Amino acid sequence: MRRLLILLALLAVMLAGLAATRLLIQPPAVRTDNTTGQFDAARAKARLAAVLGDERPHPTDSDGNDAVRDRLVAQLRAIGLDPVVRDQFACNTIHKQRGVTCARVRNVIAALGPASGRALLLNAHYDSTLVGPAAGDDGVGVATLMEVAALMKSERLERPILFLFNEGEELGLIGARAFLADPLSRTVDSLINLEARGTTGPVTMFETSLPNGPPVRAFAAAVDRPFANSLTTDFYRQLPNYTDVTSFEERGWTTLNFAMIGNETRYHSAGDNLAALDPRSMQHMGDQTLAVARQLAGGAPAGGGTALFTDIAGRVLVTVPAWLGFALFDLLLAAFAVIAFRRGGMWRALGIVLLALVGSAGLAWGGHELVAMARAGAFWRAYPLWTFIAAYACGLFAAVAAMALLARRVTVPQLRTGYWLGFLLLGALVLLIAPGGAIFFLMPPLAMLAGVLAGRWFAWGERAGAIIAALLLWLTLGEVVALLGELLVTGPFFAFAPLAMLVVLPWLIEAKALIDTHGRWLAAGVAGVLMAGGWAAVAAAPAYSADRQQRFFIQHATDVNAGKAYWAVGNDQSPLPEGYGGMAWRWGKLPYGERERWLADAAAVAGLRPPEVTVVESLVEDGWRTVVFRIASNGADSVTLTAPGDAQLVSAGNGAFVRRFSGEAEGDFQVTCFGRSCDGATLQLTAASPRKLSVTLSGVWGGLPAGASALVGQRPRNARPQYVPDSTVTLERIAL
Structure with a gap:
C-alpha cells in the first residue's frame, strides 16, 4: 500500500502541475489605486457602459449602431476631443474566402498632437454582430482607446496620434478598407490594433508587421507584463482568421496587434456583455496599449531584423535575433546528438519519446471518441478543464508506460540527453512550419547542456541542470499549452496529450530511481487509473452551464x-x-x-x-x-x-x-x-x-x-x- 500511495502522490503531483499551467496565463490583478497617468480600468468600463447603453446588438448600418455612434461621439467630446465622422459606402474582400462584402460605414476619427507629421494609428471597431452587445469584441478596444486618448490628451506629443473607431469589421473589415481611402491614412506609419475573441484572459500580442524586429523592440521596451511569443505570431499567419490588420498590412506600417481570447463560448453571443467583461483583461489591454502608444509616440522604431521572442509567465520578454537563435539551435542539436551517441542508449531514449508521443495522441483520441459515442454534442463546453486534464493524463500514462517498457536498461544520464535530443529533433520539424517556434527549443536544452558541462566538475551539476531545464520547459511550453487551451476550444483535444508528455517526461526521468524502486508497471497502472478517472470526469460533467452555454x-x-x-x-x-x-x-x-x-x-x-x-x-x-x-x-x-x-x-x-x-x-x-x-x-x-x-x-x-x-x-x-x-x-x- 505504501508503494502505491507514493506512486499515486508522485503522479498526481505531476498531473496537477500540468493543470496548473493555467496559472501561467492569468492577467494581472486590477489595481485598487491608480497614480496620475495610469490606465483606469473602472473608468474605461464606465465609459463603455455609457456607449453601449441598453446593450442591444448594434450591427453595421443599423439604428442600434447609430445610437452607439452618437454616444461614442459624445464621450469623445466629453474627453475634450473633436471627433469627425466619415460616411462611406465601401466593399472589401473577405480574407482567404471567395467573398466580397459591402455596407455603408461611418468611421469615427479623433486626433491628438501636432497637425502634421507621420502619425501613429490606434484602431478598434465599434460595430457588433446581429447576435450580441459586443462588450468584449470590440467594446474592450473602444473603451481602451477612449481612456488612452483621455490620458494622452494632456501630454506633449512629438507627432500626430489618430484614434480610429471603425464600423464594419464584423462584415469583412469594411471600415478598415474605407479608412485606407481616407487622406489621413497616408500620414500613418505605425499601428496598434485591439481585438477580442472572448471576455477574459491575458491580452496577448499575437501579430506584428514583418520584419518583426522593430515592433518587437518597441513592445519589449514599453510593456511590463508581456504575453507574446514568435511561435504564436507565425502560427496566426497560417490561420484563416483575420482582423483589421489584414486590410492595413498592405501599407507596410509598423504594427502590433493585441487580443484576449478567454471564454470563446461568450464570443459573438448575447453573453458578450458588460457583466462578463473581466476588468483584469481590460486593465491589461489598457496598460499595454498606453505603454506602447507612448513608446511609438516618439516615432516609428528604426532598423530591421527578425526576432525570436517569448514571455516567461507574463513577467519578462526574452528576445533573441533570429540568426543567433537558429545558430544556437543548430549547435544544441549537434551537441546533444554527439553526447547522446557517446553515452549510449540513444536509440532506446529516442524510442521512448517517439512511443510516448504517438501513444499519448492515440490514447487521447480514443478516450475522446469513447465519450463522444456516449454523449452527443459539445460535451466538454461547460468544463473544458476536465477534458484537458484527461488529455494530460493520457500524456502522463504514455510517458510512464514507455519508460516501463524501454527504460529498464537505460541510465538516467542517457535518458536525459536522449530526451533533449528528441525534443530538439521535434523542434526541427516545428521550425519547418513556424520558424518563430525556435525560441521554445533554446532555453531548456541550453540549461540541460550547461548542467552536463557542470557535471564534469560538480557531482550535483547535471542533476541541477536537468531540474532547471524541466522547470524552464514547464514555464515556457506549459504556457503555450495553456494558451492553446483557450484557442482550440473545439479541439483537436488529442493534441494536448503529446504536449503534456513533453512537459512531464523530464520529471519522470529524474524520478526514475523512485519509480523503479516502487515498481515500473505499478506506476503505469496508477497512471492508467488517473487517465481513466479523467475521462470518467469528462463523461460525468455537465455539458453546458449558465456561463458556457450551448450554441x-x-x-x-x-x-x-x-x-x-x-x-x-x-x-x-x-x-x-x-x-x-x-x-x-x-x-x-x-x-x-x-x-x-x-x-x-x-x-x-x-x-x-x-x-x-x-x-x-x-x-x-x-x-x-x-x-x-x-x-x-x-x-x-x-x-x-x-x-x-x-x-x-x-x-x-x-x-x-x-x-x-x-x-x-x-x-x-x-x-x-x-x-x-x-x-x-x-x-x-x-x-x-x-x-x-x-x-x-x-x-x-x-x-x-x-x-x-x-x-x-x-x-x-x-x-x-x-x-x-x-x-x-x-x-x-x-x-x-
Missing part, C-alpha cells in the same frame, strides 16, 4: 422557388428536447445549403417579401462579363448572392471599392450587402466568362416570425444563439 439558434427559412418553408435549428448536433415545438424533426440541409441542421416543415410567413435584384447593365468585353445590378432588400438586414465555385467570378463591389475575390480560396463565391443602405444600392459583378450566372439570392432578417414563440420558449436551458442569430431567411435561385 443553439433558430431559423425560419423559405425556399421561394419551391414555395416551401422550414424551421431550422443549428446546434452542436445534440438531440433536440423531447417533443420540441410539437414538430417532427430530421437532420438535413436547407435548399442550396451545405451545412446540416435540424429541420421541420413550417408554415409560410404572411407578408414576407424576399429581396429582389434588377439588372441595370450587362456588358461583355473580351470574353468577360460585367453585370451592374440594383438591390431591393425589402427590409432584410443582409442580402447575399451565392454563385457556384466554377462561376469564374473575378471581382465585385461598388465605385472605388470594387474588390477582387481571393485567389487563395476555394468554394462558392459570395457577394453580400449588409444594412439599411443596401435597399436601392447598386453593385457590380465581373466574371471571366460571357455566360449568364445562376445564383442563389438570400435575405436575412434578424428575429423570428410570430409562429416561433413555442420554439423560443422551449429552447433548452443554458442555450443561446452564437455566431448565427435567431433569424428569418429566404432562398431563391435566380439568373443574373
